[in-house]
Amino acid sequence: MAKRRDRQGLTEAEFLAAYDPDRYPKPAVTADIVILNDRDEVLLVRRGGHPFLGCWALPGGFANPDEPLAQTAARELAEETGLTGLPLTLIGVFSEPGRDPRGWTISAAYSSCVRKAVVIPRAGDDAAATAWWRIDAAGQILHRGDEAMTFQDLAFDHAAILTAALAQRAWDE
Numbered sequence: 356m357a358k359r360r361d362r363q364g365l366t367e368a369e370f371l372a373a374y375d376p377d378r379y380p381k382p383a384v385t386a387d388i389v390i391l392n393d394r395d396e397v398l399l400v401r402r403g404g405h406p407f408l409g410c411w412a413l414p415g416g417f418a419n420p421d422e423p424l425a426q427t428a429a430r431e432l433a434e435e436t437g438l439t440g441l442p443l444t445l446i447g448v449f450s451e452p453g454r455d456p457r458g459w460t461i462s463a464a465y466s467s468c469v470r471k472a473v474v475i476p477r478a479g480d481d482a483a484a485t486a487w488w489r490i491d492a493a494g495q496i497l498h499r500g501d502e503a504m505t506f507q508d509l510a511f512d513h514a515a516i517l518t519a520a521l522a523q524r525a526w527d528e
Contacts, residue, residue, distance in 0.1 A: 384460070446466050
């Protein structure tokens, strides 16, 4: 079978040999994870570094070049919370410009629902703390003891990710 040639007369091998991978800017790629429990709570981590130092966020982080995003999500969840082996379901892709002050970042967000009694999160890696926050989805308020914050108080665009996960959960019920 003859090698196919493009309009410039190049085979695929010739095209790839001459291709400049820096021709287009590249985004950073991350995974974020929403862990919901059977008591209408979401697991958050307190950020231990910049950006959003000290703010509450969903667990997550940057993908390595050699791993699929579902593996990134599982790795980041284990590193930041100690939780492993949870089934993760894709919520969606979040790519709004400005979602991360460090630059162009695209995130694949995943979710999992767990029984609170059987998971014991512990902070690790760049998470300073972990905590379950009770969800008042109607008012987009999160509560923990005497503390309260709005979804919008979460770091990055995690309000949008949490809202999407809750909408998906409501649809699944």
